[in-house]
Amino acid sequence: MRQGAVDSLGVGLGIFPLGFALGLLVIQADLPWWLAPALSIVVFAGSVELLLVSLIATSTPLLTIAATVFALNFRHVFYPLSFPVQVIKPGIRRAYSIYAMIDEAYATYVLMPPERLSSTRMLTGQLLMQAYWVAGGVLGVIVASFLPTPIEGFEFALVSLFIVMALDAARSRNEIPSIVLAGFSVALAMVLVPEAPLLAALGIFTLTLVARFFWERRRRAESLNQDAADTPKDEAPKDGEVSDA
Structure with a gap:
């Protein structure tokens, strides 16, 4: 104890x-x-x-x-x-x-x-x-x-508490897109659903975060494929040449 x-x-x-x-x-x-x-x-x-x-x-x-x-x-x-x-x-x-x-x-x-x-x-x-x-x-x-x-x-x-938490998270540049998406979600919710902006903003923000996740995963996959394609392959030995192996 x-x-x-x-x-x-x-x-x-x-x-x-x-x-x-x-x-x-x-x-x-x-x-x-x-x-x-x-x-x-x-x-x-x-x-x-x-x-x-x-x-x-x-x-x-x-x-x-x-x-x-x-x-x-x-x-x-x-x-x-x-x-x-x-x-x-x-x-x-x-x-x-x-x-x-x-x-x-x-x-x-x-x-x-x-x-x-x-x-x-x-x-x-x-x-x-x-x-x-x-x-x-x-x-x-x-x-x-x-x-x-x-x-x-x-x-x-x-x-104030949530502002401090948001600023603490914003210290990482990787979270800047999330902050932008949050602001976009609030603005869009206030325009489209002024009678219930909080609930609408949460829904929009969730959807944008999911979309961001899949977009970044696809971008990473494409980057890996591009790196693999750019990697030079070992050239086969020409006729008459002896391989180092």
Whole structure:
């Protein structure tokens, strides 16, 4: 258990402030205080919880909320393929480990040497990671309830978070086409489907990413074929000449 606690410490220092922001945002949005711990316990998905607060506060249609959450968390479908969940015995413990497989837990344990992994260590680490998140949300609710007036502009915290994430991804030039496609998708959705631009933008962006994937795969295949065609072949020995072999 001590090793799991150590594993969770660095993660906790990072996600506790986000949980705190979640609690503040819930109160700022005039939502029930219990929504912060409820989301932290039931959903436990980091930035998605912050987004859910904004969507709930603006009475976003359920279909749009479901599609948005699915798009943002779709990567979790692939996490169990490499996450060492087999270390944990089947049953409630393994089910919880899969449920609590946030990005930070995945990054902590997926590269850890197998001989250092244990069921107790992983479960302790994941439980404490969620505890940091829940505690941050509860503290945020408490602090926000004592503030005399709402914090102006705090609702922009979620937008700021996603801007930082986008800029971090944009450091790689390979992601510039994705950013361009995202901007194109939003603009097209606002023109074609102004009543539900978010859902439409997600759909258009997904289709453009799929098209980009197949186009790049085809381009790589053509490049390999061209390189193979340009590679000079060994000339056959002429009559009367003796091969070096």
